[in-house]
Amino acid sequence: MIEHHDTGEAPAPGLRDALLRWLLHDAVDERFLDDVFAGFCDRLRRDGVAVAHATLHLRTNHPQWLGIEILWRKDCHGPRSRNLDYGLFETVGFRGSPAARILAGAEMARHRRGETGGEAHPEVAGLMAVEGLTDLAAWPMRYTLGRRHVASFASDRPGGFTQAEITLLTDLLPALAVVTEVRHRNRLTRLLLDTYVGPHAGEMILNGATRRGSGVTVEAAIMVVDLRGFTRISELWPRDDVIALLNDYFDAVCCPVERNGGEILKFMGDGLLAIFPLDQPDAGGATLRAADEARRAMRDLNRLRADRGLDPLGYGIGVHAGAVMYGNIGSRTRLDFTVIGPAVNVAARLEGLTKALDADVLVSGAFAALLDAPTALACLGSFPLRGVGEPLEVYRLAE
Incomplete structure (x- = not known):
């Protein structure tokens, strides 16, 4: 088994509070969920957290689509979104994936390249190999009334995330969930109105x-x-x-x-x-x-x-x-x-x-x-x- 050590520096002192302040105060004028998520990831990367790839998977009430995926990459200008088809949960690519494990009740799902002791999901392993990612961690995004969505962050640093970075992301996710849920509900409201009244x-x-x-x-x-x-x-x-x-x-x-x-x-x-x-x-x-x-x-x-x-x-x-x-x-x-x-x-x-x-x-x-x-x-x-x-x-x- 390959051992993994904390190979990066700990996040800068005060970074947690600065990101919370941005999420809960400064981002109030950001209208779209995609921009909030991209702004959050940009700030993580700029302040030394080794995030290179991140996604939000959110279920919607659309007549044609099960949900949406919002993707951020370090080398792309702005976030990208794609629709997720109904029937996704029955596909081979979804079964056993980090998202499937989170939606089934796991509190965290993680895969690091070179680590043994658990078979990596083939699509996750392929993505990490293609994009040069070394560590991927996923968490539930808890919205009100028990609704559960998925957030994942991946690192490109040799050895992956430090424990301090994992702790930082875990601490920030509840605030990210609160901020994104408001905008997700706004999007759903507009989507439902478009669907039912035009x-x-x-x-x-x-x-x-x-x-x-x-x-x-x-x-x-x-x-x-x-x-x-x-x-x-x-x-x-x-x-x-x-x-x-x-x-x-x-x-x-x-x-x-x-x-x-x-x-x-x-x-x-x-x-x-x-x-x-x-x-x-x-x-x-x-x-x-x-x-x-x-x-x-x-x-x-x-x-x-x-x-x-x-x-x-x-x-x-x-x-x-x-x-x-x-x-x-x-x-x-x-x-x-x-x-x-x-x-x-x-x-x-x-x-x-x-x-x-x-x-x-x-x-x-x-x-x-x-x-x-x-x-x-x-x-x-x-x-x-x-x-x-x-x-x-x-x-x-x-x-």
Whole structure:
């Protein structure tokens, strides 16, 4: 067994207090967790602690990702982040790793190059060899309510960390946990708002637009999408199959909306409501592109369904343009950030008309007037719509 001795000098006197002061006082204006972590590691390295590589592994509540990894290296400018996929815990690379041991309840996990008496995790050993690291130590980052995340620090000094450095890092981790948890929660709040109400509405809510009845009038293109025959499907199909169908359908129609600058305000069972504010450049063209791309995506989805022997999914898209009230609607204790107004009703009526006219996408004359060259539209005439005073000029999105 190779013996390891303290080969470096002890951290400078007062370093612990200086780092605590920076974490709890001076870093208050650092908005992002990544910058706080990088600033902490930079100061450790600058003041003689042999940190060359460090990571935070934090679990999140994202619909696509299990968590994030924030990575700091001594020779990189700024921290780097990457998303961690669901299923990570079942991978060979995770099992037996320092992070797995910490999440399983260990108070510390450490590996030093050349040390025997315990088999090193292959990926950790490979990382250390590639980056010239000699010592890696991981600890739990304890957040409130027992939530447990992982912090690791690695050294490139021959012999690794001194005992004094290990003690210093152990002493500083509770303060680092307090400071990073605040920012992690802020990130999660923004992430959840983006996921459930959309980025624009989420930004308005975070900026204080939370009073019932508060809102603004905006000019927008309004898109309503609905799936046909869903009631029959939901009654006859197993629950998991219905959920999988809805997810495939919403992927097909939602991705084009978001890719073209639209904001999905709500899902209504098997339908959705989205807007494209007209103060955005080429909002009319972007809305039409989103509708066309959604139509193409639904064709691709139906081809895949046909290959599996399944019936095609029918749908309708209605698009109108006009003024809407954009803000908080609801009860005293439960609010919905949405749009209301006659223009929304017209878009919904147009979507309903798609079935009668055997069209996937119908738009109003008011929306068509937004386009510089509406060559992709074919006028079908004027039609009476329930709840709309005058017959409405209706266009079909051409093939």
